[in-house]
Amino acid sequence: MSAQCPYRVVREPAEVREVLHRPDDFGPANALLAVTPLSGPALRILQGARFALPPVLASNDTSSHPGIRKVVAGFFTPATVESMEPRIRQLAKEAAYEAANGLAAAGSVELVQAVAALPPAVVMLEMLGLPVRDLPELKAWSLDSLELFWGWPGPERQLELARSAADFYRWLRKLVLESVASPGRNLFTSLHEHGLSTPEICSLGYFLLIAGQETTTQLISTALFRLAEGSMGIAWDEATSKDKATELVRRVLADESSVPTWRRVASRDTELNGEAILAGEEVLLELTGNHAGAGASAPKGPLPYGLAFGSGIHRCLGAKLAELEAAVVVEETAAALPGATLHGPEPEWIRLLSFQAPRTVTVARLGSWAKAGTC
Ligand code: HEM
Numbered sequence: 001m002s003a004q005c006p007y008r009v010v011r012e013p014a015e016v017r018e019v020l021h022r023p024d025d026f027g028p029a030n031a032l033l034a035v036t037p038l039s040g041p042a043l044r045i046l047q048g049a050r051f052a053l054p055p056v057l058a059s060n061d062t063s064s065h066p067g068i069r070k071v072v073a074g075f076f077t078p079a080t081v082e083s084m085e086p087r088i089r090q091l092a093k094e095a096a097y098e099a100a101n102g103l104a105a106a107g108s109v110e111l112v113q114a115v116a117a118l119p120p121a122v123v124m125l126e127m128l129g130l131p132v133r134d135l136p137e138l139k140a141w142s143l144d145s146l147e148l149f150w151g152w153p154g155p156e157r158q159l160e161l162a163r164s165a166a167d168f169y170r171w172l173r174k175l176v177l178e179s180v181a182s183p184g185r186n187l188f189t190s191l192h193e194h195g196l197s198t199p200e201i202c203s204l205g206y207f208l209l210i211a212g213q214e215t216t217t218q219l220i221s222t223a224l225f226r227l228a229e230g231s232m233g234i235a236w237d238e239a240t241s242k243d244k245a246t247e248l249v250r251r252v253l254a255d256e257s258s259v260p261t262w263r264r265v266a267s268r269d270t271e272l273n274g275e276a277i278l279a280g281e282e283v284l285l286e287l288t289g290n291h292a293g294a295g296a297s298a299p300k301g302p303l304p305y306g307l308a309f310g311s312g313i314h315r316c317l318g319a320k321l322a323e324l325e326a327a328v329v330v331e332e333t334a335a336a337l338p339g340a341t342l343h344g345p346e347p348e349w350i351r352l353l354s355f356q357a358p359r360t361v362t363v364a365r366l367g368s369w370a371k372a373g374t375c
Contacts, residue, residue, distance in 0.1 A: 007284035027061035049166035096336035129186030141168035218258035218357030254305035257288035
């Protein structure tokens with residue numbers, strides 16, 4: 001641990017898994033804390049929106065967690081995820097078709113906006129029984145909130161990001177109240193019936209409406225970037241097969257997942273690998289990039305990407321969905337844009353404590369270009 005890094009960093013996959021499987025020693029209370037302490041003026045902006053993130057799900061270390069988790073898990077059962085595949089494919093095909101047309105017209109196309117941004121958001125809102133609306137705002141708020149809580153914004157930037165988070169939170173509270181009052185099954189009604197208060201539902205919604213789609217957008221972005229770059233040992237045109245697209249996504253999850261780290265905090269004096277750890281010490285777990293056998297030169301066989309979604313009682317509830325969405329979008333994009341290759345300068349990357357992806361993935365035609373087919 002150094003002055004620059006306030007965390008005890010755990011890199012070894014077996015140790016990361018151990019920490020995640022010792023919830024009584026290492027709790028998630030710090031999972032959603034701002035990496036950079038928020039300034040007074042930024043906090044006042046948030047207070048103006050009655051912004052609060054009481055522990056409900058990802059940061060909940062109390063006995064209420066399993067019951068709440070069960071309610072949320074009911075919206076992402078394996079059968080529900082499987083039944084969504086045709087819808088995911090339809091959205092992916094439509095986006096890829098538009099991207100191919102854009103490329104044919106302009107000579108290049110930016111794939112983060114064209115194919116990665118919207119399908120995960122539409123799918124998540126539909127699965128939660130929530131209205132699909134204000135998607136551009138949701139995408140912008142998501143990036144701003146990730147930077148506010150997992151980035152290193154200076155004082156001025158904090159104010160901008162806090163205003164954005166406050167707008168998101170006001171929008172969310174309206175959506176929660178409207179959803180709870182409306183007939184039909186939706187996540188917020190189910191949480192209300194489970195006994196959660198409006199601030200608790202808003203807290204869960206704030207995390208889930210970001211985590212349930214922006215992380216997948218970022219996974220797709222990195223997968224398409226590495227595919228177009230040709231650095232993963234899988235050629236662009238090979239990714240038109242579902243198996244190859246899935247393999248690519250798993251390689252990215254193993255190597256440079258969109259959620260590269262996650263935090264825990266020691267709830268009492270304990271030890272890890274023979275080293276003493278004091279109560280209150282914060283631990284940064286590396287979830288990706290340290291798995292022997294990952295990378296382009298990885299041997300064939302199952303990939304060790306299991307930690308990308310965490311492990312144990314807080315393991316990601318959207319793991320199957322995210323993997324499926326990413327593979328289908330990659331597959332349909334590769335099919336609609338045959339022979340695409342990276343175009344233009346090296347993109348800027350989102351680099352936050354726990355989130356990473358290229359902000360843009362611009363591709364152009366390589367050689368002769370097949371005209372976009374019908375959707
Ligand atoms: C590439 C996409 C995604 C990645 C890399 C990812 C990663 C993670 C990680 C690392 C955790 C913390 C796990 C732990 O503490 O052990 C987590 C928690 C969670 N994720 Fe994801 N996630 C992704 C997509 C999704 C999606 C699509 C959803 C839902 C639609 C989702 C819902 C959740 C929930 C609800 C939790 C909290 C679970 C709990 O505390 O019980 N995630 N995710």
